[in-house]
Amino acid sequence: MTSHEPDRPQERLLLTVNSIPAGRVSSFGRMAAASGYPRRARWVGRILGQLPSDTTVPWHRVLGHDGTITCPRAELAKRRLRAEGIRVKGLKVNMNEFGWPV
Numbered sequence: 365m366t367s368h369e370p371d372r373p374q375e376r377l378l379l380t381v382n383s384i385p386a387g388r389v390s391s392f393g394r395m396a397a398a399s400g401y402p403r404r405a406r407w408v409g410r411i412l413g414q415l416p417s418d419t420t421v422p423w424h425r426v427l428g429h430d431g432t433i434t435c436p437r438a439e440l441a442k443r444r445l446r447a448e449g450i451r452v453k454g455l456k457v458n459m460n461e462f463g464w465p466v
Contacts, residue, residue, distance in 0.1 A: 374411055376400060381412070384425045386448045388464035389457055391429045409434070425464075431457040 377399040384390050392405035401407065412423040413435060424441035428434045433441050433455045442452045450462050 373399070373401060377408060377411055378421050381421055381423065381426060384422060384464050386422075387450060387462070389425045389427050389431070389445070389450065389459070389462050390464045391459070392426055393429055394465070395426055405429075427457060427459075429459075431459040431463075433457070 377395065380395055380399045392408040393403075396402060396404040396408045399408075408426065412421070412426055415421055415423055422444075423435070424433075424437075424444040433445075433452070435441055438455055442455070445452050445457065450457055
């Protein structure tokens with residue numbers, strides 16, 4: 365690892381999540397893979413779910429693989445996504461329209 369790369373898995377994940385642009389979403393699985401931990405989607409969900417409420421990490425931009433908002437703070441996530449111009453129907457976002465490939 366070079367000196368500018370984070371050395372802890374959680375730091376790598378949070379940097380990856382921070383790279384999702386406003387108005388776009390990604391999935392737990394894509395974030396896991398992009399962080400160097402493929403097949404660890406549940407780990408991503410656990411880490412994001414433990415973030416403090418005042419975090420600046422855009423946790424609300426990370427959804428289930430099918431665009432479903434799965435976090436306990438779903439209503440807050442919906443409000444934040446809509447504020448970024450993302451259309452949310454029920455608890456789903458169209459990943460073809462708003463998905464952000466890593």
